[in-house]
Amino acid sequence: MDLANVWGQLAALTAAAFWAVASILYHRAGAHFSALQMNLIKGAIASPLLFAMSALVGAPLGFSSGLWLLALSGVIGITVGDSCHFAALRRLGPWHAMLLEYLAPPLAALMAWLFLNDGLSGIEIIGAMITLLGVLLVVTERTPTQQPSLSFSGVLFGCGAALCQATGLVMAFSVLQTDALDPINAAFIRLAAGSILLAIIVGLSQRHAFQALFRQCRAINPMPLLGAIFFGTFLAIWLQQLSIAHINPGLTQTLLSTAPLFLIPISLLKKQTITLRSVSGALVSLGGIAILFL
Template sequence: MIFTQFTGEIAALFAALFWAIASVIYARVGTQISPLGLNLIKGGIAIALLLLTIALQSGGELPEFTPWVFGLLPLSGIIGIGIGDTAFFTTLNCLGPRRALLLETLAPPLTALIAFIFLGERLSLTAWGGIFLTVLGIAWVITERAAEMVGMPLRLTRGLIFGSIAALSQSTGAILSHLALTQSGISPLWSTLLRIVGGVAVLVLALPTQRLSPAALLKPLQSRRVLGIIILATFFGTYLGIWLQQTALKFTAAGIAQTLNSTSPLFVLPIAIAMGDRVSWRAILGALVAIVGVAMLFLG
């Protein structure tokens, strides 16, 4: 009964868990491959996994959906995956997984702001208090000078810029997906595929600007270790993570889905401790303040 009643909420929590796991894994190869290249490779792997799942689930039969849905979901992928994920991988390289995920908690208040401007949704004083607490908690943690990973330099300004771009892109992509999923009968599985196809398409178009040849792009994959890490992280973070995110956006309100998706920092902290990373009380309290702020935003 509880799984039927809270399908979207449970899906969002598992998406947050899988993104936390994937972010820690991606950080291990982030210095060996460019953010755009990593985003393109994991997108290609995810498309293959999704096509296999669709073939096994429905025999590859195409669903019925209107042209506007067919356009809206790839656009969501272009913004949320093509731009957002590339910016997020850059943030990982600059700040490390814990701070990068905490910066991503900007996405829920940004979603509320976009909804206010374009959908006319008004926020209560409690909600605006949640925005303040969220930003305060994020700022508290990311300005901490303690090194997060051995040998990883902290580039705060660059990380803040790309982290903000990632959060804005994720918010916009989530709203577009929510509109398509709730205004049509398309399944979360197909919406995931269309989103990722859109994201990969824009990355392919961006390749010439990065001066990345196919040989240079695929060179890191010659290492079985690097290839295995990318496949594992893609399975959790892109294939399962985005599929669960789309399920959440289908079965619950966009605000609730974004709020629960932003709980990745709560999952990444025990992962960091298990990996031997020192987590200060300041980081723990900052994460809690940010999550309380996010909860206030949508409870309001």
């Protein structure tokens, strides 16, 4: 196998592992912040890191019409999508919130077919249906008392996050296909645009919103949150771009979708119970994504 392909695959798998660990750390910090606040803190810290990385290794950034579409993709995928993900994370926990992200690849494939003239073959349709089946196996699971084990609002937020992230991904890829834009620059533009709008929304939500946010940050141990941002946002995005540079985006998305599987050994080490149905649903969804993209 080509060494570049190996590096690309290892980069995607490492990013998936970082996202899995970060989801646990974000969940721990989520009790102290709202979804919007958490998303804003993430962007405020990760955006300068991405800018520094872009300045060091990225090509010079020029202005083009595609930048506006890229910024809009950041608003949809990050301002709305990541806020929905953090809301789902608070209500569902890391395992189920990440499993709902399995909806993003088939949704992205459907939108690429509708808007980018990238047609779906029969096998790709089958892959999308298998992915949805795996998600349904998990989100419809019930407790022994036959009460829904998952928050309905949490599931809605998780589905909304997948839809927004898929939309942002398709928009970003459409720009990268037509504009000579370095992927790390694209990642910075999307995150910065999404974070700027978040700052405006949080600032208008209440008086002295930022002072209150600073007080909340000082009242907690910042290390879990900083670790989540550094590994789950900054490094994971960089590894994602590195993977796309060496292997096709479909394979990258498939490997990134293994993130929930990394939660299984982590949860077992923490002596937490994961049901056979949840594990089966994760594996079925992963198989569907592999069929969809490979």
